[in-house]
Amino acid sequence: MDLFSKGKSKANPEKIKQIKNWIYQVFEIDEQIIISLNQLQCTEPGCPPLETVIVIMDESRQPYKIHKSIAEIEREDILKLQQR
Template structure:
C-alpha cells in the first residue's frame, strides 16, 4: 500500500532548475513538487504539480500530466505561461 518508490532527488532538482530558468524564479521563492495519483474518471492517472510560493505570499501552480521521473526540460518549456 505504501511501498511507492520515491522520486530521485536529482530529478526533482532538475525540474526545479528548469522552472527557475524558464520563469526566472528568484532564490527567495520556494518551489515544491508533488506527484499525485488520481482514481477519478477522465483524470490522468498521474500528474505532477509544481507550486511556487513567493516571499510576498503569492503562489502559482503548474500541472504536468506525467510522473516526476518522466518530466523533461521540454515538458517545462512546452508549458504555457498561463498554465498557473
C-alpha cells in the first residue's frame, strides 16, 4: 500500500526557484547548500491531499512540511517555518 506518493501535477520550475530563494533569504543560508522540495500526495484519512516537504541539506537536515502544493506556497509560509 502506497500511503505517500508524489503529486501527479508537475510544479512550475520558476515557482520552485522562487521558493528556494525565499528559503535562502529567510533562513540566511549559503546558496551552495542544497534545498530539496518534494510535493507529496497523502491518502491516509485526515491528511491534507497535498503537502510540500522541504529539506535544507545542511548538518541538521530537518524536514519542514507545508500543507499546501508548491504552487500555493507564499513567502509568508516560509517565514512561519523559521519561527518554529
